[in-house]
Amino acid sequence: MSSAAATTTAFHGLAVMPDEPLTTAAPRKIRKSFEAIEQSEGAGARVRRSVGTPQLRNFSPFLMLDHFSVSPPAGFPDHPHRGQETITYLQSGTTDHEDFAGNKGTLYPGDLQFMTAGRGIVHAEMPKENPDGTPCVGMQLWVDLPKHLKMCEPRYRDLRAAEVPEATSEDGKVKVKVISGQSYGVDSVKELAYTPVWLLDFIVQPGGHVKQPLPKGWNAFAYTYKGSTIFSSGGTSRPVEKFHNVVFEQEGDSVDISVEEGAESESRFILVAGLPLDQPIVQYGPFVVTSREEVMQAMRDYQTGSNGFERAKNWQSEIGKPLMS
Numbered sequence: 001m002s003s004a005a006a007t008t009t010a011f012h013g014l015a016v017m018p019d020e021p022l023t024t025a026a027p028r029k030i031r032k033s034f035e036a037i038e039q040s041e042g043a044g045a046r047v048r049r050s051v052g053t054p055q056l057r058n059f060s061p062f063l064m065l066d067h068f069s070v071s072p073p074a075g076f077p078d079h080p081h082r083g084q085e086t087i088t089y090l091q092s093g094t095t096d097h098e099d100f101a102g103n104k105g106t107l108y109p110g111d112l113q114f115m116t117a118g119r120g121i122v123h124a125e126m127p128k129e130n131p132d133g134t135p136c137v138g139m140q141l142w143v144d145l146p147k148h149l150k151m152c153e154p155r156y157r158d159l160r161a162a163e164v165p166e167a168t169s170e171d172g173k174v175k176v177k178v179i180s181g182q183s184y185g186v187d188s189v190k191e192l193a194y195t196p197v198w199l200l201d202f203i204v205q206p207g208g209h210v211k212q213p214l215p216k217g218w219n220a221f222a223y224t225y226k227g228s229t230i231f232s233s234g235g236t237s238r239p240v241e242k243f244h245n246v247v248f249e250q251e252g253d254s255v256d257i258s259v260e261e262g263a264e265s266e267s268r269f270i271l272v273a274g275l276p277l278d279q280p281i282v283q284y285g286p287f288v289v290t291s292r293e294e295v296m297q298a299m300r301d302y303q304t305g306s307n308g309f310e311r312a313k314n315w316q317s318e319i320g321k322p323l324m325s
Helices: 004-008 292-304
Strands: 030-035 038-041 045-051 062-070 076-081 084-092 095-099 104-107 112-116 121-127 136-144 155-159 166-168 174-183 186-188 197-204 209-213 219-226 229-233 236-240 244-248 254-258 267-274 282-284 287-289
Touching: 030 229, 030 236, 045 219, 045 244, 062 219, 062 267, 084 197, 136 197, 136 267, 174 209, 197 209, 197 254, 219 229, 219 254, 254 267, 282 292, 287 292
Parallel strands: none
Antiparallel strands: 030 244, 038 045, 045 062, 062 136, 076 121, 084 112, 084 136, 095 104, 095 121, 112 155, 166 174, 174 186, 174 197, 197 267, 209 254, 219 244, 219 267, 229 236, 229 254, 282 287
8 A cells, every 4th residue: 555654754652562571360350241233334334333332432542343344335435534543454355445645555355454543634445346246344443542642644554464473372273363462472563553452363263262461451352253252250251152342351461262162163353452541532423532622623624624634625535436426
């Protein structure tokens, strides 16, 4: 993906790896678990939203998680952002991206895009037609930006599937894509975003067992998207089916996850952890700031094409035109 901002400006976020050692002595308890109900979003897209609903809102630093399924001509045509970062993880299909700064490109299965909206961006995200007619499927996570970086310049970092390190347990029953963070001794410490986030994509075969350390004090959740998964803590085990968000208590140093020996299929889930930000969250649609006054300012800036939205004036993406006409 072409991006002048990404090649000329270095990322200097907070450390994604904590200074203190990682341990697994005190697995976290489950705060809550709930199903992500499918709903409409964008122009004809279907999403399962598990962060950013009444069930789980403003779980700092996380603002939203959508598990999307989109087929052309549906998609996410031209829309603005301010004050957050988005992480898009494509699982199947291909999708195009284009923004008002001239950045454009395509994500393929297993690819990720980390976008820092900062002071303002307007872009479109549109799926391509798959030869077999299947939808484009993936996840998009919205992460809050520290207050002092809300008005930074927008930028991108693509992470191709081949760049993501993988780890496997000794018995071969657990495989994990280490997108960000550490698992089974494998690190992924590229500077991908300003706000520290761990993102691990697990495949656990029947009989597999995961004891995954997490940075202490970080908020964490798991989103299940295939099979049945067992979460354990303090002698209590809870089976969770696919399309559920499992929210962990902040206390503890790890999570204990397994799949029954006689399970019908493997389990797949993403495990996400992030450093909580000590600041208010005031959100109006795609604008995420820290006060009502800043929301009103963001709306004025977008409507008048100023303070970061200058390039939005009379701009229209090529990929979004079929749905914007």
